[in-house]
Amino acid sequence: MADQESSMAKYEYFRKVDAVCDLFQMAIATGANSPGELDIPMLMQVLPEYHASLVPQIHPEVIESILKPKNKNTIVAHMSAVKRFVGDLASRIDEGQPVIYNFAVTTPEIFLGMDMIPVCYELLPIYIAATFVGGVDDDIDTTEDEGLPGHICSAQKAPNGAIKSGKMPLPDLLVKSTVPCNSSNMMYQWAQQEYGGELILLDSPYYANRRAFDYYLEEWKNMVKQVEKTTGRTLDEGLLRHHVELGNEQLSYLYRLQELRRQVPNPDPGMHRALDVAALYLSGVNREMVEYTKICFEEAQGRAERGESILPAGKKEIRTVWTWGLTPHMIYLPDWLEDNYGMSFLECGLSFLPADIVGYVDTSSIDSMIEGLAWRSFHMPMGRTGMTHADVMIEDFVGIAKSYHADAAVFSGHMACKHSWAVAKMLGDALQEQAGIPSFKWETDLLDTRFTPHASAKAQLAEFFETLI
C-alpha cells in the first residue's frame, strides 16, 4: 500500500473524525475549564495544519460543553475509543478488508467476529454534524441535488452525499435491518443502485412477540451466511466471544447508569446520551469504548454517593425524558439546558435499552451469541419502538417517566421520522394521563442544521422550560 494514499488520508470523513478526537483531547488536556481559558493562538501554532484548519469551524458551544469538569473525562475516554476505531477501520480497509456499512440496530460484534471492522453508515456524519458549524449540510445538499426531497432522512442523505463526494469509501456490503422506516430502507436501495455493492437485509416483522423474534433470528442466521459467502470470511467463535464480552461489559455500565439516573438529583450529565448512542453503534469494537462507559458510570456513581447534582448550584432540577431522542447537530443542547434551566436529561429514545428485557448476550456458543445479538438488535432503539405497534413505545416511556420521577417530556421530533410523528400525540396524551407530566413537541432534523436553526431551537425550548420553573 506504500504507493497508494491511505484511507485515513483519502477519506475526509475518516480524517475529520480522527482530527476531532485529537482536538477535543488536546483542548481538554490544557486544563482549561472554559473557552476563555484556552490559549487559542498557542494551540494553533502547535496543531498540525489540517487540525488547525478545522478549529474555526467548530461550534463554540461544543467547546464550552466539553471543557466543563463534569464532561471532560468522559469526552476524553469517548474520543480515545473513537480514534482507535477510525484508525483501525482505515487500516483494515488499506489491508483490503471489504467496506461494510451496517445500519444502527445491527451492532458490530457479528462482523468483528469475522475479523472485519464494519462502520455504521450513519455514524461518521453524526460526529461531524455534532462538531462543526454547518456540519454535513453540504453532503445532504449533494444528495438532494439528485432530486430527493427534504423529508427523506438526513442520516442517510449525509453519508450518501459523502460517498458521492469521495469523503467516504464505496460500499462492498450494505447490511440493513428493515427497521425502523421506509425512508432509510429506500436510501439503502438508492445507495446500492448508485454505488454498487451487495445489499443484505435483516427483515423485521411488525410485532414484538416471540414469533416475530424467531423470524428475526432466522434473518440473523441467514445474514451471517450471506456475509460469509460474500466476503469469504467465517465467523470465529473465539473472536466473536471476545467482542461480545466487550459489548456485554459496556452494556453492564450503561444499565447501571440507567439505575443511577433514577436517583434524585440525577448524577449523569445529559451530553453523555449522545455519546451513549454512538457507543451503542460501536458496541464491542474496542476496550477503550468499555472504558468510556466505565468512566461515565464511576463519575455518576461518585456524584450519587456524594449527593451532588450536575446542575449549577441553586438550580432546581427539571427531570426530563426525551421521548424521541436528541439532535446530534446540537450535541451541546442538554448541557446548555442544564446550565440555564436546570433540565436534567434522564433517558432518550435513541439510547434507551430496557435492561430487564435485553440483558446480556450468552457467550456459551456461536449459536447463543448470534441469538443474543439478534435479541439485543430486536430491542435496540428504533427497532423496539419503530417496528411494532405504538403501544410498546408508549408503555416504555410512561414506565420511564414514572420510575425516573420525571417532571416533563420533550419530543424532539426528527422531521423525517414519520412513524414517530404519528405516535407523538398518543405518547404525549399517555404521559399526561398516566404519568402526570407535560410534553413539549418541537420539530428538528437529525443532521441538517438549517431545518430548525440553533437559535430557534433554543428559544422554543427555553420557552417551555421557563413555564416549568
Next chain:
Amino acid sequence: MNIDGTPVAEDAGNAVCTSGATVGSTQSGDCGKAPTGAVEELAGLALRGDNPYIEDWKSMGGKVIGYTCSYMPEELLHAQPCKILPVRMGAVGCSGTEDADIYLHKYICSFTRCLLQLGIEGEFEFLDGMVITDACDQMRRTYEYWRDEVGMDFLTMLSVPHSIEGEHRFAWYLEEVRRMGESIAEKYGSYPSSQRLRESIAVYNRYRKLMLELYTLRSCAHPKLSGSEAMRIARAGFNMPKELFNEKLEQAISELSSRPALDDCRARIMIGGSYLDDTFLIDIIESTGALVVSDTLCSGRKYVDSMVDEEGDPMEALADRYFKHIACPRMMGQFASRLDFTRRIAEEASVDGIIFHRLPFCDNHAVENTMEGRELEKLGFATLNLESEYVATDEGRIKTRVQAFLEKIGK
C-alpha cells in the same frame, strides 16, 4: 369524440382529446340522470355509504371490510361463508383534515390523514372491520387511531416482509394470511373451504383479466377511453362485489370497443406512483390535450397485473400471488424488476412521456420515482416527477408543469 365519450363540440378545434371532466374532486358522475350504459354507471358510481351496491350488500346481511394495501389478499375475505365484501379504501371527496390533524402531524401523507378524517367523520361507518398492513410507515401507525379514535369494531394487522427472497419470508407472509383468516373466523365464526377459496380466486382472476383488457383498450394504437374514465371504472371495482363488477365491466368493454377511437391526442402519457383514486391529476393532464394511456400505479396496473394460480393449494397460491406481485418500492432488492415493469408497460403503450406522481412525505415513492425516472431517462424515456397532495389543490402549478413537460418533449 371526446375522451370522456361525449361528442366533440363543433368549435372544439384541435382540442379533440380535451376531457369533459371537471378538474377537481371526483366523487361520482353526478349528472343527475340514470346511467345509459355500463361505462357511465361504473365511471359515475357513488362511493362509500352512498354506493348502492354496498347498501344492497349490507341490507342483505353482508359484512364489509376495508383495506388499504395491495398486499391484502381480497379473495380470502370474499370467500368467507359469512359474506364479506372487501373494499379498498379511498378518500375521494375529503375536503380537509382538520380532525385527523389533531392526531397525525403534517409530516404524515395527506392520503393517510384524509382516510382518518373520513373515519372520524363517520364516512366509514358502513365498514364492519379493517385490515391494515405495515407496508408504509404512515398507514401502519394509524392502526391505533382507527382502534381508539374511530373505534373500528374489527381491526387486524397484516405484517408483510420487506423482501420476497427467501423461503422463510414467504412462509411468514403465508402464516400472516392464515392468521388473518383465523381472526375473521374468530370474529364472525366462518372460515372458507378450499373449494370456496378456489371459486373466489377464479372470480378475482376474471376481474384482473378484464381489467387488463381495459388497459389494452387504453394502451393500444387507437385508445377507446380516457385515463380519467379508466380510473373511475377501476375505482368502482374497489367498491363493488366482484361478480357484479365483472359483469358490468364486460359490458363496459363491449361498449368501449364499439366507440370511435381517441386518435388525436396531443401526447400519450403514462403515470406512475402509489395509490391514486382521485382523477384530479389525470384530469389536469388530459385537460392539456394529452391522453393518459396507461399507468404503473399501486392502485392501477400493478394491482391487477398477475394472476393467482388456480391449481394446487389455494391458500398458498393466493399468498404467492399477493406476495410476489409486481412490488411496492418498500420491497427491497426488487428495484430492477420494478424498473423493468415500468419500461415494459411504457413500451407496450408507446408512450411519449411518463409522469411520476407522489404524495408529499411519501418516502417510498419520493425515492423510487426519482430512481426509476433517472434510469428511464437513460433508456430514452422522457419523465416528469410531480408531487401533489391527495386533496385536489395546486391545479395551476401542476398544469403549468405538465404543459412545460409536453413542450419539452415536443408535443
